Amino acid sequence: MTQFLDTDIKFLKGVGEARSKVLMTELEICTFGDLLFTFPFRHVDRSRFYKISDLQGEMPVVQILGRFISFQTEGEGVRTRLKGLFSDGRRLMEIVWFSKINYFKDAYRPGVDYVVFGKPTSYRGEWQMSHPEISVYDPMKPPSGFNGIYSLPDKMRKKGYGPRFLSDLVRNVINHPRFGEIQETLPREIVSAYRLMPLKEALVNMHFPKNPESLQKARERMKFEELFYLELHILRYSRERGRKIRGFVFPRIGTYFNGFYKECIPFELTGAQKRVLKEIREDMRSGRQMNRLLQGDVGSGKTMVAFMTMLMAADNGFQSALMAPTEILASQHYDTIGKWAAQIGLKTALLTGSTRAKERREIHEGLVSGEIDIIVGTHALIEETVQFSNLGLAVIDEQHRFGVAQRARMWKKSEVAPHVLVMTATPIPRTLAMTVYGDLDVSVIDELPPGRKPVQTYLKFDSNRTEVYRLIYNELRAGRQAYIVYPLVHENPKLELKSIEAGLERVRSIFKDFEVCCVHGQMKPAAKDAQMERFVSGEAKILVATTVIEVGVNVPNASVMLIENAERFGLSQLHQLRGRVGRGADHSYCVLMSHVKISGDTRKRLGIMTDTSDGFLISEADMKMRGPGDMEGTQQSGIAFNLKVANLATDGQIVSLARNVADKVLDAHPELMETAQAEAVEKSPDSMRLDRDSMEILRRELKVRFAKNYDWSRIS
Numbered sequence: 001m002t003q004f005l006d007t008d009i010k011f012l013k014g015v016g017e018a019r020s021k022v023l024m025t026e027l028e029i030c031t032f033g034d035l036l037f038t039f040p041f042r043h044v045d046r047s048r049f050y051k052i053s054d055l056q057g058e059m060p061v062v063q064i065l066g067r068f069i070s071f072q073t074e075g076e077g078v079r080t081r082l083k084g085l086f087s088d089g090r091r092l093m094e095i096v097w098f099s100k101i102n103y104f105k106d107a108y109r110p111g112v113d114y115v116v117f118g119k120p121t122s123y124r125g126e127w128q129m130s131h132p133e134i135s136v137y138d139p140m141k142p143p144s145g146f147n148g149i150y151s152l153p154d155k156m157r158k159k160g161y162g163p164r165f166l167s168d169l170v171r172n173v174i175n176h177p178r179f180g181e182i183q184e185t186l187p188r189e190i191v192s193a194y195r196l197m198p199l200k201e202a203l204v205n206m207h208f209p210k211n212p213e214s215l216q217k218a219r220e221r222m223k224f225e226e227l228f229y230l231e232l233h234i235l236r237y238s239r240e241r242g243r244k245i246r247g248f249v250f251p252r253i254g255t256y257f258n259g260f261y262k263e264c265i266p267f268e269l270t271g272a273q274k275r276v277l278k279e280i281r282e283d284m285r286s287g288r289q290m291n292r293l294l295q296g297d298v299g300s301g302k303t304m305v306a307f308m309t310m311l312m313a314a315d316n317g318f319q320s321a322l323m324a325p326t327e328i329l330a331s332q333h334y335d336t337i338g339k340w341a342a343q344i345g346l347k348t349a350l351l352t353g354s355t356r357a358k359e360r361r362e363i364h365e366g367l368v369s370g371e372i373d374i375i376v377g378t379h380a381l382i383e384e385t386v387q388f389s390n391l392g393l394a395v396i397d398e399q400h401r402f403g404v405a406q407r408a409r410m411w412k413k414s415e416v417a418p419h420v421l422v423m424t425a426t427p428i429p430r431t432l433a434m435t436v437y438g439d440l441d442v443s444v445i446d447e448l449p450p451g452r453k454p455v456q457t458y459l460k461f462d463s464n465r466t467e468v469y470r471l472i473y474n475e476l477r478a479g480r481q482a483y484i485v486y487p488l489v490h491e492n493p494k495l496e497l498k499s500i501e502a503g504l505e506r507v508r509s510i511f512k513d514f515e516v517c518c519v520h521g522q523m524k525p526a527a528k529d530a531q532m533e534r535f536v537s538g539e540a541k542i543l544v545a546t547t548v549i550e551v552g553v554n555v556p557n558a559s560v561m562l563i564e565n566a567e568r569f570g571l572s573q574l575h576q577l578r579g580r581v582g583r584g585a586d587h588s589y590c591v592l593m594s595h596v597k598i599s600g601d602t603r604k605r606l607g608i609m610t611d612t613s614d615g616f617l618i619s620e621a622d623m624k625m626r627g628p629g630d631m632e633g634t635q636q637s638g639i640a641f642n643l644k645v646a647n648l649a650t651d652g653q654i655v656s657l658a659r660n661v662a663d664k665v666l667d668a669h670p671e672l673m674e675t676a677q678a679e680a681v682e683k684s685p686d687s688m689r690l691d692r693d694s695m696e697i698l699r700r701e702l703k704v705r706f707a708k709n710y711d712w713s714r715i716s
C-alpha cells in the first residue's frame with residue numbers, strides 16, 4: 001500500500017484527471033503530500049477586530065475598527081507621504097500612504113467607523129499600516145474567520161479557479177479517513193523536550209489555524225524541522241573536518257614579519273587589523289589547518305592583513321598564493337603587495353590568463369624551484385600545470401566569485417592542506433555564516449583606517465540630472481575623478497535601462513574638457529586593463545563602466561560615483577560600488593539615479609543606502625528583503641537550502657536552537673557522522689539519546705532531504 005502522502009493527487013475528492021494535470025503543470029502538485037505542504041503565503045484574520053494594544057511581534061493581516069483623527073503630509077517631492085492618525089478608542093496608530101496622496105487625503109471623513117485591514121508593522125515602538133484595505137464598518141456583516149491565502153498562478157485564475165480552490169482541496173486531504181496515518185517526522189524525544197507541535201496538528205494549523213497563536217506554534221514547528229535537519233546534515237561533515245585535517249605548523253615569527261613591521265609598514269595598523277592578525281597567528285601555531293573567513297567592509301584594509309599573513313608563511317619557509325576574481329584586481333594586488341614584498345627581499349610574480357607563454361613558463365619554474373615566494377593571480381593559478389615547491393598559505397579575495405569546486409582545486413596543490421584565508425567584503429550575517437560554513441572560523445575587521453569620511457549618498461531622478469552633472473563637474477574641476485556605472489553594455493529595447501552604448505556618447509559630450517575611458521565585461525582583458533590603467537594613472541578623469549569595477553579597484557583620487565538605474569542593483573552590490581570612492585578625498589559622493597516610478601519597497605531599499613554606510617546593516621537588510629537564497633556567496637557557491645518555511649535571516653533564534661539540538665544528537669550518536677569511524681566523542685552532559693524508532697526517522701529524513709551529499713561546510 002502506498003503511503004498516504006504519496007497518493008496520486010487525481011484520487012483526491014474534487015480533483016480527477018483534468019484538474020490533476022493542471023495542478024501538476026502549474027503548481028508541481030502531484031501527490032496528497034505535495035498539496036498538504038503547499039502552505040498559504042499569508043493568513044488573514046477576519047475572525048475578530050484587533051485592538052491596537054493586542055498587536056505584537058509578527059502579525060498576520062488583521063482588521064482594526066476605529067476612526068481617523070487627522071491627516072498630515074510629510075517629506076517632499078517623490079518622498080512625500082501621507083499619514084493618517086487612526087484611533088481604536090484607546091490607542092493610536094498611523095496609516096501611511098506613499099502614493100495617490102491627494103486622493104486619500106480627502107477620502108475619509110471624521111466621525112465615521114472604518115475597518116482598516118492590513119499587515120501591522122512596528123516602527124520605533126509605534127504601530128503602522130501602509131496602504132491598508134479600508135471599508136466603512138457594517139455592523140450587520142458577520143466575521144468570516146481566519147483564512148489562508150494561497151498563491152495561484154495567473155493561468156489558473158484565468159481558467160476560472162477561485163481563491164478557495166486550494167483551501168477546499170486541502171480540507172479534503174485533512175478530512176480523509178487515512179489522514180491519521182501520517183507519520184511524525186521528528187524524533188519524539190525532541191518533540192516533547194522542546195514542546196513542539198506534533199506534525200499532524202501542525203499541518204492542520206498551517207492551513208486552518210484556530211487562532212494566531214496556534215498558527216505561530218505550527219510555523220515554529222515546521223521551521224524547526226527544516227532547520228534541524230539542515231544543521232544536522234551540515235554538522236555531520238563539519239565536525240569531521242575539525243578533528244581530521246591537520247595543517248602546517250608555523251611556529252616562527254621571524255625577520256620578514258618583524259622587519260616589515262618595524263621598518264617598512266606605511267601606516268599604523270588599526271586595532272581591528274592587529275586583533276585579526278593575532279587570531280590568524282593562533283591558527284597557524286595550532287597544528288590544525290586554518291580555514292578562516294576574513295570579513296571586512298570595503299576599504300577596511302584586508303590586503304595588509306593578507307600580506308602580513310604571507311610574511312608568517314615566509315618566515316617559516318613557505319610560499320603563499322593570492323587568488324583574485326578578475327585580472328584588474330589581481331594586477332592591483334600584485335602592484336601593492338609586490339612593492340611591499342620587494343622592500344624586504346621577497347620575490348612576487350603575477351599569473352593571469354593573459355600572461356605570455358614564455359613568462360608563464362618562467363613563473364611555473366620559479367614556483368616549483370621555490371624561487372618565487374608570493375604568487376598573485378586569477379583562476380590561472382588553479383590550472384593543473386601550476387605546481388609549488390611548498391605552498392603554505394592560500395589567500396582568496398572576494399570569495400563569492402569562486403565556486404566551491406574551484407577552491408577545492410587550490411587546496412589540492414599541496415600534500416598537507418595549506419592554510420586558507422578567504423577575504424570578503426560582503427558581511428555574511430552570523431546566522432547564515434554559521435549555517436553555511438559549519439565550524440568555519442570567522443574574523444571581522446570592524447574598524448576603518450582613521451580619517452575616512454563616510455560617502456555622502458543621494459537618491460536622484462532624471463529631473464535632477466543637471467544638478468547631478470554639476471556636482472560631478474565641480475569635482476572634476478577640483479582635480480578629482482569620477483565613476484559612472486551603467487547596468488547594461490548595449491541598448492536593449494525590451495528593457496527600459498540605461499546602457500554604456502548610449503551613455504558613453506552623452507558623457508563625452510557633456511564633459512567635453514575631460515578625458516573619458518570605459519571598461520565593461522565584454523572587452524578583452526588586455527583592452528580592459530589598458531582602459532583601467534588610464535584611469536588609475538589619472539590620465540582619464542571619468543571611468544564609464546559596468547559592475548566590473550565592483551570589486552576592489554582602488555583609485556583614491558576618485559571622489560564621485562554615479563550609478564544609473566540604481567533600482568536595478570542589489571544593496572550589497574551598491575555598497576560594493578560605493579566603496580570605490582571615499583578612499584582618499586576629503587569629501588566624496590555617491591549618487592543613486594533611479595527611475596521615478598519605483599515601488600515602496602525599492603524606495604525603502606535605496607533609502608537604506610542613503611541612511612547608512614555600515615556594510616553589516618546593509619547586508620542584513622538586503623538579506624531580509626530578498627531572502628538568503630539570493631545572497632551573493634550562497635547562490636554562487638551552489639548552496640541550495642531549499643527552505644520552504646524557515647528564513648535564515650529572520651529566524652535566527654530557531655536556527656540557534658536547531659543547531660544546538662543537532663549538536664546534542666550528534667554527541668550521543670557519533671554513528672550518524674558521514675564518514676563515520678564512529679570514534680567516541682566526548683559525551684557532553686546534556687547529549688540527547690534517541691531510541692531506535694527515532695533513529696530510523698532521522699536516517700530516513702536525512703536521506704530524503706539530502707539526496708546529494710555535498711559538503712557545504714568546507715569553504716576551501
Ligand code: ADP
Pocket residue numbers: 267268269270273296297298299300301302303304425449450552554583
Ligand atoms: P579592502 O579591505 O577593501 O581590501 P584595502 O586593503 O584595499 O581594503 O585598503 C584600503 C586602503 O586603505 C588602501 O589604500 C590601504 O593602503 C589603506 N589602509 C589599510 N590599512 C590602513 C591603516 N591601518 N591605516 C591607514 N590606511 C590603511
Ligand code: MG
Pocket residue numbers: 302303397552
Ligand atoms: Mg580588497
